Amino acid sequence: MGISITIASGKGGTGKTTISANLGIALAQLGKDVIILDADIEMANLELHLGLEGMKTTLQTVLAGEADIKDAIYAGPGGVRVVPAGMSIDGLRKIEYDRLGDVLEALRQMCEILIIDVPSGIGRPVVVSMSVGEELLLVTTPEISAMSDVLKTKIVAKKLGANILGVVINRALFDRTDLAVGEVETILETKVVSVIPEDPEIKMSLSAGKPVILQNPNARSVHVIRKLALELVGEEGSDEEIEIGPAPQEPQGEGIIDRLKGLFGR
Numbered sequence: 001m002g003i004s005i006t007i008a009s010g011k012g013g014t015g016k017t018t019i020s021a022n023l024g025i026a027l028a029q030l031g032k033d034v035i036i037l038d039a040d041i042e043m044a045n046l047e048l049h050l051g052l053e054g055m056k057t058t059l060q061t062v063l064a065g066e067a068d069i070k071d072a073i074y075a076g077p078g079g080v081r082v083v084p085a086g087m088s089i090d091g092l093r094k095i096e097y098d099r100l101g102d103v104l105e106a107l108r109q110m111c112e113i114l115i116i117d118v119p120s121g122i123g124r125p126v127v128v129s130m131s132v133g134e135e136l137l138l139v140t141t142p143e144i145s146a147m148s149d150v151l152k153t154k155i156v157a158k159k160l161g162a163n164i165l166g167v168v169i170n171r172a173l174f175d176r177t178d179l180a181v182g183e184v185e186t187i188l189e190t191k192v193v194s195v196i197p198e199d200p201e202i203k204m205s206l207s208a209g210k211p212v213i214l215q216n217p218n219a220r221s222v223h224v225i226r227k228l229a230l231e232l233v234g235e236e237g238s239d240e241e242i243e244i245g246p247a248p249q250e251p252q253g254e255g256i257i258d259r260l261k262g263l264f265g266r
């Protein structure tokens with residue numbers, strides 16, 4: 001039975017789908033058997049990031065009771081398997097969210113790491129993923145306006161018993177407008193495990209329909225995402241270091257690495 005990592009945030013547009021796609025592929029490149037699930041059923045963006053739009057059987061059809069989850073898993077780019085959310089507006093009406101918990105359990109049986117890309121906020125798919133999902137990464141931008149939203153998500157996650165691996169700060173500019181790593185850690189009482197820079201390559205690759213990790217493996221953001229993947233599987237960051245500006249301080253990932261080593265060993 002694999003582990004699941006829910007990629008959640010408070011505010012929308014912080015980079016959950018970007019991180020789900022690229023972190024999933026980075027983990028697959030490390031030899032892990034990865035499924036990425038698009039649980040953002042109403043917006044369904046993951047398929048656009050992975051060039052998998054237009055699939056017939058999707059999470060939507062499974063939650064409508066019209067298909068088996070096994071038939072909604074597709075070979076995605078970079079060695080990952082993907083469950084698209086589906087984009088039918090009519091299909092949304094037929095969804096029964098009560099089925100989602102069983103779907104998540106079933107998917108976990110079929111892979112080593114299930115990455116769950118959830119919508120922003122604390123709606124139904126988020127609550128179910130947090131209840132069933134063992135691990136959680138919180139994604140935020142380094143702005144004060146994002147903090148209250150992600151704090152709310154963190155509090156709900158704790159109440160539901162999710163295991164918070166840490167905070168990923170995305171779109172960091174490394175200037176005075178950014179909150180410092182220490183400030184984010186103090187506000188959220190949670191470790192920052194990765195700081196991903198603002199990187200124009202991410203948008204460029206999205207317009208090319210490919211995740212940045214495949215479109216431009218040398219992009220600054222990719223180095224950081226690969227390092228996070230290495231830390232998650234318990235290998236010390238052997239990826240070459242790159243200069244990403246005056247980062248306030250190094251992410252402190254040691255406790256997580258050790259703990260995940262144990263998790264992956266079970």
Ligand SMILES: Nc1ncnc2c1ncn2[C@@H]1O[C@H](COP(=O)(O)OP(=O)(O)OP(=O)(O)O)[C@@H](O)[C@H]1O
Nearest residue numbers: 012013014015016017018120171197198199202203
């Ligand atoms: N590090 C980054 N540098 C530059 N652009 C980024 C970065 N991360 C994400 N983006 C861009 O920000 C936008 C939102 O990203 P994404 O869709 O991954 O966010 P999200 O949290 O999944 O959004 P939603 O809440 O709507 O699901 C996209 O256009 C993406 O290309």
Ligand SMILES: [Mg+2]
Nearest residue numbers: 016017040045
């Ligand atoms: Mg998204």
